[in-house]
Amino acid sequence: MSNFPEIPLAVLLATVLTTHFWFRNFEPRAYTPVVIGVFICPVAFAISLLYHGFPPLFAVPLSYCAFHACLLTSIVAYRLSPFHPLANYPGPWIARTSKIWTFWKSLDGKLPQYYQRLHAQYGSIVRVGPNELSVVDKDLIPHIIGNHGMPKGPLWEGRRITPSKDKGNYSLIGQRDSGRHAQLRKAWNRAFSAEPLNDYAELLFSRANELALSLGNAGRDRRNENVNIAKWISFFSFDFMCDLAFGGGSNLLQEGDKNKYQENMEDGLLLPALTMQIPWLAHILQLFPVAGASTRALGAFAVQRAKIRSSQPAVQKDLFYHLVNNTFDDEEASTFPLIVSNAVLAIIAGSDTTASVLSNAVYYLLSNPTDLKRLQDELDETYSAFRDGLIPIEPDVLAKLPWLNAIINETMRLQPPVPTGLQRAPERGTGGKMVGTHFMREGTAIQVPPYVLHRDPRYFSPDPEKFWPERWVKDGKDTNIVLDTAAFIPFSAGPANCAGKQLAMIELRYVISLLFSRFNMRFAEGWDQRRWEENLKDRFVMAKGELMVDIQLRKSG
Numbered sequence: 001m002s003n004f005p006e007i008p009l010a011v012l013l014a015t016v017l018t019t020h021f022w023f024r025n026f027e028p029r030a031y032t033p034v035v036i037g038v039f040i041c042p043v044a045f046a047i048s049l050l051y052h053g054f055p056p057l058f059a060v061p062l063s064y065c066a067f068h069a070c071l072l073t074s075i076v077a078y079r080l081s082p083f084h085p086l087a088n089y090p091g092p093w094i095a096r097t098s099k100i101w102t103f104w105k106s107l108d109g110k111l112p113q114y115y116q117r118l119h120a121q122y123g124s125i126v127r128v129g130p131n132e133l134s135v136v137d138k139d140l141i142p143h144i145i146g147n148h149g150m151p152k153g154p155l156w157e158g159r160r161i162t163p164s165k166d167k168g169n170y171s172l173i174g175q176r177d178s179g180r181h182a183q184l185r186k187a188w189n190r191a192f193s194a195e196p197l198n199d200y201a202e203l204l205f206s207r208a209n210e211l212a213l214s215l216g217n218a219g220r221d222r223r224n225e226n227v228n229i230a231k232w233i234s235f236f237s238f239d240f241m242c243d244l245a246f247g248g249g250s251n252l253l254q255e256g257d258k259n260k261y262q263e264n265m266e267d268g269l270l271l272p273a274l275t276m277q278i279p280w281l282a283h284i285l286q287l288f289p290v291a292g293a294s295t296r297a298l299g300a301f302a303v304q305r306a307k308i309r310s311s312q313p314a315v316q317k318d319l320f321y322h323l324v325n326n327t328f329d330d331e332e333a334s335t336f337p338l339i340v341s342n343a344v345l346a347i348i349a350g351s352d353t354t355a356s357v358l359s360n361a362v363y364y365l366l367s368n369p370t371d372l373k374r375l376q377d378e379l380d381e382t383y384s385a386f387r388d389g390l391i392p393i394e395p396d397v398l399a400k401l402p403w404l405n406a407i408i409n410e411t412m413r414l415q416p417p418v419p420t421g422l423q424r425a426p427e428r429g430t431g432g433k434m435v436g437t438h439f440m441r442e443g444t445a446i447q448v449p450p451y452v453l454h455r456d457p458r459y460f461s462p463d464p465e466k467f468w469p470e471r472w473v474k475d476g477k478d479t480n481i482v483l484d485t486a487a488f489i490p491f492s493a494g495p496a497n498c499a500g501k502q503l504a505m506i507e508l509r510y511v512i513s514l515l516f517s518r519f520n521m522r523f524a525e526g527w528d529q530r531r532w533e534e535n536l537k538d539r540f541v542m543a544k545g546e547l548m549v550d551i552q553l554r555k556s557g
């Protein structure tokens with residue numbers, strides 16, 4: 001064996017390059033290529049070694065080790081090389097090698113802050129993965145997520161941990177085919193038009209008032225002087241979304257989370273938030289029933305509720321009623337899985353997002369007492385007759401209150417509930433797409449992180465990092481203030497923007513008005529308020545910690 005035989009080396013090189021060519025620019029997404037790549041390709045090298053007289057105990061391990069070492073080197077070298085299509089975009093070299101890097105960086109939930117640092121260092125377009133760019137340029141937004149944009153990106157495949165019987169065919173939010181997405185979206189748009197919104201407002205009125213009563217009781221209970229208001233808000237938003245989706249079925253505000261529904265939903269956030277960075281990992285996890293146990297538990301609850309709901313006539317016109325009556329224009333579709341899938345979507349998409357804005361608004365208002373006083377003055381002026389009662393639900397009146405809306409906008413500017421997850425990719429089979437002057441070939445993913453965009457001094461100044469609602473009321477009246485609403489995208493934009501935006505705005509305005517017209521709050525004594533922002537974690541939507549407040553009914557004026 002003075003000379004290592006040339007033929008086995010040639011076989012090794014050929015199999016490595018062929019495998020790499022196959023995987024080129026793509027993280028593998030299905031089982032077959034992984035099995036072939038990992039287990040079958042090295043066999044050719046092993047056979048050629050055996051043929052040249054190498055003993056099996058040497059040839060087999062060597063072929064596997066050599067094959068994988070060479071394949072890895074080849075992939076990394078290509079991704080770092082000037083021949084890669086994204087070679088000219090700046091970014092940390094390690095992120096170019098594999099998405100394992102952003103997987104790692106997202107473990108602590110502080111990916112938005114990491115992306116912000118990257119953009120500060122590298123500019124508006126940063127390569128954050130071998131085949132992924134992060135963009136914070138408002139002129140490119142319409143070409144990425146807007147009306148001239150692209151369908152959803154590969155992260156949605158990575159978020160599906162539990163194998164879905166319908167192969168995700170009914171899921172609106174994870175639908176990557178733009179034609180199918182548009183078809184599903186029609187029913188959602190009709191289910192959130194003016195008339196259904198009035199029906200939902202009635203559901204909101206009774207749940208929000210239950211929240212106010214629960215907080216009043218908790219505040220009066222001297223044994224329990226301080227209240228974790230974030231928990232109560234999460235209970236409320238979960239109950240309300242169940243009312244919306246199934247006409248009821250959850251009573252966390254009265255009974256607490258004894259069945260762990262809300263806890264399961266929170267726990268279920270972590271895994272998909274990690275696997276969405278590496279979609280092929282989700283494919284592997286789908287093989288293990290224990291993975292995604294929390295998500296399955298929520299799914300089981302949804303199926304049970306949908307069964308009950310579909311066997312009963314509608315007491316109130318909920319989302320279920322409107323979706324069934326609008327149908328999905330799909331004769332093939334069977335109603336039941338479609339309803340389950342969309343009801344779960346409403347609960348997941350609608351409860352954590354609004355809870356996060358509501359809790360953040362409470363946090364920012366308690367941190368800025370002058371802004372809080374101004375809000376209470378505005379509310380007192382509008383609802384003097386209801387000073388310590390339950391204010392009526394009048395969406396049109398609340399939509400016109402400048403300070404209330406400034407508070408909500410400023411909260412969502414600093415803490416968008418979906419801080420980094422807006423990802424798109426060129427439609428499959430098209431070869432690629434022009435994004436402004438940039439050609440994005442198929443296989444490239446592009447994301448627009450609202451957290452970074454909303455804190456960009458080119459679009460929001462002065463003090464883009466500061467909670468300063470004034471910027472929204474002075475906009476247009478003071479030339480020193482930059483406020484570019486084209487860069488304000490808490491609800492995303494374009495054909496796949498938030499389907500529940502109108503309802504969310506009605507909910508945010510009403511609940512904030514109700515809470516602050518009825519209660520005086522301050523941070524609980526001795527509670528370190530810095531903990532709130534520290535505990536906010538990007539899990540696609542925001543995961544939250546405790547928000548401890550001392551809460552008292554306001555005295556009649």
Ligand code: HEM
Pocket residue numbers: 145172173174185188244345346347349350351353354357416417418421422423490491492493495496497498499500501503504
């Ligand atoms: C403050 C509250 C909310 C915020 C900030 C918010 C934000 C978002 C964002 C950023 C997206 C992602 C769109 C994309 O991928 O580009 C989204 C999607 C979605 N949201 Fe919301 N959301 C909120 C509340 C709600 C509510 C209350 C509902 C319904 C009950 C809802 C239903 C949906 C649905 C169905 C989608 C998928 C839309 C599609 O793919 O076409 N959201 N939301």
